[in-house]
Amino acid sequence: xxxxxxxxxxxxxxxxxxxxxxxxxxxxxxxxxxxxxxxxxxxxxxxxxxxxxxxxxxxxxxxxxxxxxxxxxxxxxxxxxxxxxxxxxxxxxxxxxxxxxxxxxxxxxxx
Numbered sequence: 001x002x003x004x005x006x007x008x009x010x011x012x013x014x015x016x017x018x019x020x021x022x023x024x025x026x027x028x029x030x031x032x033x034x035x036x037x038x039x040x041x042x043x044x045x046x047x048x049x050x051x052x053x054x055x056x057x058x059x060x061x062x063x064x065x066x067x068x069x070x071x072x073x074x075x076x077x078x079x080x081x082x083x084x085x086x087x088x089x090x091x092x093x094x095x096x097x098x099x100x101x102x103x104x105x106x107x108x109x110x111x
Contacts, residue, residue: 002018011039016102024055032047064092
């Protein structure tokens with residue numbers, strides 16, 4: 001199982017997880033739900049107590065992963081298969097352009 005802490009601006013928004021079964025789960029943090037209900041990370045994932053689940057990485061998070069020559073560099077430097085979308089998200093999305101960042105919760109990626 002791999003997971004990352006999702007931040008919206010400076011606020012801890014929740015956790016994204018890839019389960020051992022290959023399912024993806026995003027859960028907003030309870031404090032974030034109570035204090036920032038109007039600060040959703042994307043229109044397709046409004047703030048809620050209920051987890052979001054899917055058998056593919058959510059399109060919003062998929063969109064944070066580099067493309068083209070940047071993907072080639074990231075994949076090569078970190079030795080991550082281009083099809084390992086969660087691995088790329090955790091390795092590449094600490095300092096994204098925009099308001100959302102993802103910080104790995106495991107030692108696997110040097111945190």
